């Protein structure tokens with residue numbers, strides 16, 4: 220396989236001025252990250268700061284109803300409430316090892332921004348966060364959290380003023396500040412080596428889940444299911460299972476409102492090949508290659524592209540990618556909340572919904588792991604807006 224590529228996807232489609240920091244980062248990935256010293260420090264941070272291992276929780280009520288065993292990998296229990304902290308702490312530590320005093324990042328919903336600002340504080344680094352002006356307005360709670368953590372927020376006024384534009388602006392800023400700043404890319408996408416680097420830091424999720432399910436059931440699972448935005452929680456959950464041919468890997472993209480022709484965030488199912496943010500991947504684009512707006516009720520899935528390793532897993536058939544629409548995800552949110560007392564993030568609700576919607580295709584007695592990438596507290600306003608009419612006293616959704 221060509222270096223920096225996953226099959227036909229990946230690469231480094233960037234301005235020449237970004238090649239030096241990407242080379243430096245590639246070197247750091249090959250020399251610093253595998254070193255025993257770095258690995259020991261990273262493991263200690265994951266254990267003592269993040270709270271790993273995250274549990275693998277059996278869902279007794281839903282499992283009984285479904286006829287197969289539903290297990291949740293609890294990334295929602297991590298410090299800051301999602302899987303994003305695994306990656307940002309890894310990259311913050313790498314920033315230190317590379318001798319840089321500052322990190323920059325981009326954020327859409329704000330979860331990656333909060334996780335990066337947190338990691339920067341933990342390791343005493345400066346932090347600057349690029350965020351579309353539209354997202355700054357609609358995610359004010361997370362903006363305040365980042366500010367309290369001492370991060371500088373730069374509202375981006377270009378384009379649709381959302382995540383795609385924030386990434387463009389962050390890449391531009393990195394060109395100017397590459398000597399002092401590391402770009403802490405928030406998902407397993409972007410130019411090489413980011414997709415590999417982020418997967419490296421997230422693969423702890425699948426390694427733990429594989430050990431835990433073997434310990435609890437004595438066998439490999441029937442399937443591992445995870446939602447896909449840029450693809451970091453899914454690639455983290457999948458990676459340890461890729462060689463296990465019997466394990467089905469299922470990524471879940473967001474179908475938006477689900478109406479024909481509606482905006483969605485499902486580039487693997489509804490997009491085509493193209494270049495965005497330095498990578499060849501699957502994209503939502505029109506016939507002229509203009510990027511189409513994306514939409515999902517889950518802000519973290521709202522990205523018109525996807526990491527190149529997922530494009531390859533899709534192309535090669537090793538992983539299957541389904542879609543779930545906003546209403547199905549909201550319904551799954553209520554089902555998990557009322558059945559098990561666990562409130563999933565709306566992103567993770569897409570993965571739960573895929574299992575509920577496809578229950579008839581899953582054999583009785585099977586073990587299915589859903590990666591619960593985050594907790595739903597951050598989504599309370601959206602939940603109330605959509606499900607305001609739900610009874611508040613009922614036992615079940």
Ligand SMILES: Cc1ncc(COP(=O)(O)O)c(C=O)c1O
Nearest residue numbers: 448449450451452519566592593
């Ligand atoms: C809780 C949660 N899950 C999933 C995602 C999607 O990102 P990724 O595909 O990189 O895991 C996000 C992004 O913000 C998120 O906050």
